[in-house]
Structure formats: C-alpha cells, structure tokens
Amino acid sequence: MRINELADYQKPKERMLNHGASELSHAELLAILINTGRKGYSSLDIAHELLRSVSNLKELKSLSLNDLNQIKGVGVYKALTLKAAFELGERMHSGSVEEKVQINSPKDVANYMMAKMEHLKQEQLVVLFLDAKNVVFKQKIIFIGTLNSSIVHPREIFNEAIKQSSHSIILIHNHPSGEVTPSNEDIETTKRLIQCGAIIGIEILDHIIIGDHQYLSLAEEGYID
Structure with a gap:
C-alpha cells in the first residue's frame, strides 16, 4: 500500500506531528528521511527493505553510499540524506x-x-x-x-x-x-x-x-x- 493510500493517522509524518518522533518505529523514521517511494512501493516499504539489509539498527551507519544506493528507490540523493542523518545521530550520541x-x-x-x-x-x-x-x-x-x-x-x-x-x-x-x-x-x-x-x-x-x-x-x- 502506498503512503498516500494510508489513513492520515497511519502516515509517518502525520504520526510524528501528532505523537512525536519517539512514538515512531525505526521504519517510520527512515520513511520520513526517504520521503518518496518507487513505482509500486512506498517510502515505508523501502525503509523496511533497508532494515532487512542489516542485522541491527546500528549497522545502518556503517553502510556506504554505494550500499544504500543498492536499495531500489533510494538513489544518490536519498543516500546522502540518510548518511547525513546517521552521522548527526552519531555525533549527538558521542559528542564532537x-x-x-x-x-x-x-x-x-x-x-x-x-x-x-x-x-x-x-x-x-x-x-x-x-x-x-x-x-x-x-x-x-x-x-x-x-x-x-x-x-x-x-x-x-x-x-x-x-x-x-x-x-x-x-x-x-x-x-x-x-x-x-x-x-x-x-x-x-x-x-x-x-x-x-x-x-x-x-x-x-x-x-x-x-x-x-x-x-x-x-x-x-x-x-x-
């Protein structure tokens, strides 16, 4: 099901607006970063596919731009957005x-x-x-x-x-x-x-x-x- 086919209360962005980021799943947070899907697949579907490519959430930050780009529907610009988000998260966790x-x-x-x-x-x-x-x-x-x-x-x-x-x-x-x-x-x-x-x-x-x-x-x- 595409994101635009979901009821408003089910959409990641709307859920974040109404309930805050802490209430969203890993896939929903990634879907917001990915923003758009590919033909036949929503950004949420791509987020789930990305999560299945690693054994745990922390492995996401070790994925290269090329690794991210291998996920259909991600592409270079979305890969850059994801890498930037992972880097910011790491810096916030460990300090700079x-x-x-x-x-x-x-x-x-x-x-x-x-x-x-x-x-x-x-x-x-x-x-x-x-x-x-x-x-x-x-x-x-x-x-x-x-x-x-x-x-x-x-x-x-x-x-x-x-x-x-x-x-x-x-x-x-x-x-x-x-x-x-x-x-x-x-x-x-x-x-x-x-x-x-x-x-x-x-x-x-x-x-x-x-x-x-x-x-x-x-x-x-x-x-x-």
Whole structure:
C-alpha cells in the first residue's frame, strides 16, 4: 500500500506531528528521511527493505553510499540524506570535538568514542589530543590493523602530538570480537609508547579498549603505570 493510500493517522509524518518522533518505529523514521517511494512501493516499504539489509539498527551507519544506493528507490540523493542523518545521530550520541569534551575519567572516553568504534569490523588505533585542561581538541586514526609494537611506530603518534602542541594524549582502539581483555601486544605497545612520551614530555594518560557495549582502561585496571 502506498503512503498516500494510508489513513492520515497511519502516515509517518502525520504520526510524528501528532505523537512525536519517539512514538515512531525505526521504519517510520527512515520513511520520513526517504520521503518518496518507487513505482509500486512506498517510502515505508523501502525503509523496511533497508532494515532487512542489516542485522541491527546500528549497522545502518556503517553502510556506504554505494550500499544504500543498492536499495531500489533510494538513489544518490536519498543516500546522502540518510548518511547525513546517521552521522548527526552519531555525533549527538558521542559528542564532537567542537563541543569541547572534557575527559575526567575512562568512562568519559568510552561515552565519547563507543558509538564510533564498537561495531568496526577491523581494529583501529585512535588518538585523542588534549589540552592542559584535558579538553579534546582533535582526534585522529593513527593505525588500522592488529596492534603490534614493531608496526605501531611512536613517530606517527608523537609527530602529530608535537604539531598540535598537545599537553597529553589518550590511546583508544577497538576489538572487533567484542571482548576487551588486552593482549600482550596491547600492553607492550602501550608501555613502549608511554616511555617514548615521557622522553619528549607528552604524557599518555590512558589506553582504552572498546568492545561490544563495554570498555576497559589499561590504566584503571593496573596494566600500565
């Protein structure tokens, strides 16, 4: 059934006007973003098709423009609209550098980065660059792949830290398995980087491992001094 064939109280936009966004299903919210259907299919039908293409709602944000464009009736412009909405949602959930996020605990780091990293399919090492008040002013992906002290070179991290005049930095990486127990390589790589930071006067405050809805702080758990 097409959207215009539904009674007004059943249409996503009307339901949102009358009841608010929180009362709408995932498909109805997506249908509003998609806006128009294709021949024989409503925007709501396309929204359901899009949801069937992923195993959970969070996987939507990892879909590329090409992935979205494969759904008949989406197209480039609707794909751009969806990607923009997903990105805004992620930024609202985790905060952005422009919002002057201050780090006072490992939990602050997890709240800031969890949504961005917990569902990545490959390990990434991200560095947060902080000022003297522990406010994040930049973040950067330094390395993609399994951490190894012979591969993750300190210069990649500290060149950027020096260039940015960072007071301190925090390391974060994800475990695609969802588990957060650090490997020996995680610990040894971190210790090596801490030693390098001490020599040049840039402190590594912590190394946070992000898993599936969980995190671990190497400093908090006593793996590093």
